[in-house]
Amino acid sequence: MVANMKKLFSSIVIVIALVVSSPAHAERLKDLAEFAGVRDNVLVGYGLVVGLDGTGDQTTQAPFTGQSLTNMLSQLGVTIPAGTNMQLRNVAAVMVTADLPPFSMQGQRLDITVSSVGNARSLRGGTLLMTPLRGADGEIYAIAQGNLLIGGVSAESGGSQQSINHQAAGRIARGAIVEREVALTMGANQGELELHLKQADFSTAERVVTRINEEFGNFVAEAVNGRVIRLFGPQNDNERVRFMARVENIEVDPAVGRARVVLNARTGSVVMNGNVRLTQAAVAHGNLSVSIDTRQRVSQPAPFSQGETVVTTDTDIQITQEAGTLNLVEGVDLMEVVNALNALGASPADLMAILEALKASGSLRAELEII
The missing domain is CATH 3.30.70 (Alpha-Beta Plaits)
Structure with a gap:
């Protein structure tokens, strides 16, 4: 059983080495390049979502929603008396975004994304009213309207609430109609x-x-x-x-790219391509621990003396560090580099610090990119 496991592990290592060190295959130009001018154009618009079940904007905290509703009703011939306090919870102000593909023609349908800009709790069940979508030049290229599809769900009862996924944004499939074409x-x-x-x-x-x-x-x-x-x-x-x-x-056959190591400081991910090289270097890796202990003590004066009882604080600080071992790391390809760094037993956070130090020392032959 142990021999089989060792044989399987060796096979896996060989396969990984072959995948990493295998030469680049030919790729279609469609995947490597694109013709100038054949590109999407982003569109954006401001609109209102109505028909919400009491989960819309609070007009006291989002006054622009009430103002937008008043302006829209005035365009439809409805006059709102001045000073009217509209406490509407079924309306929400939203931003609508879409991508206009190249060679789009009048009448073509586009998918749109609708996102709340106020304090609406949910857009579920809402309907987007007619919203013009403008390009970077300020011109109207599409008109959006339709019923929203929200992926999240929430339940509320007795003061407790449970929700799954985000409900302040949704999509409308084929929710916009192209009204203006982009000359190409x-x-x-x-x-x-x-x-x-x-x-x-x-x-x-x-x-x-x-x-x-x-x-x-x-x-x-x-x-x-x-x-x-x-x-x-x-x-x-x-x-x-x-x-x-x-x-x-x-x-x-694309040319071999530059050696690059990408560090994700938020997730701790470390990704490097197959061109990374590491010249001979010595790395010491150890853990530093700082312990702070605070205790309260009461100081009592002698009987019949002029002293007062006071409370004192004693602080004890201890710093301990595990013994760091000076390890020699050297690699001519990606697998050797990974094996050498894994031998240090470093966590992703420590690994990022080690790679930065190796780059500063000139041992790491690659570009470091932190995202």
Whole structure:
């Protein structure tokens, strides 16, 4: 049984080493780059959600909700007398966001996200009233309206309340209609197009240019810099689309990226790619413990003396540190680096401190990124 477990563990280690050290496979250009101008546009709008079951905004604490309702009713021909105190709990002010995909046409439907901006407890059961969605230029590109779908749920009884998931935000599938199109003219300058790499890299850009020219058999691509590649495509719309589709499906071997270690200070995660190298270094790892003990004592004077009874505080501070061992770590690939650091028995938080120290000493051959 023990021999089988050892054999299984060795197989797992070998598989992990092969996965980490295996060379990069060819990838489609569709996954490595995108054509200039073919992008989403963000939309945002301010609106009202009505029909809530007493879980809307408190107008005393969110006066903008009452003001928005008054303005909306006035546009519908309803006049609210001045000084009216509207205590409405079935209305909530919300922000509506959406992404406008490229080549969107009038009448196309979009999914939207609705989020409360007041103190509404829940948007469950609410209906979003007609809300214009504007782009960065201030123009209206879509109109949103519909019934919200909330993923959370809550129950309340006898003063106690239990809730699951967030209920102050929801989605409306196909809840917006496109009213204005974003002009996008590709290849207007004699069929000239631009291909943008998602990660700027001169080596990858050179390989992409070489593969595109090999695929078409003539000079149709040139590198502008480490990210932008200029293409000379057909001027006919149909032929240009066919040309772009063919370019997207060309397979390229991307260049090996820079060695990088990513540290997540919030979760304690440490992720490093297969290019990380570690030159010879010595690391001492130990735990520091600080103990503070406070005790109250009463000082009693001698009988028939002029002294007074007082309370004194005695504080005892002890600092202990486990013996740190000076460990030699050296690795030429990712597996050796991981094994060397795991041998120190360091927690993720300690591991981040060790990696930062190794980077400062010049032993860690990688970029450190803290997120």
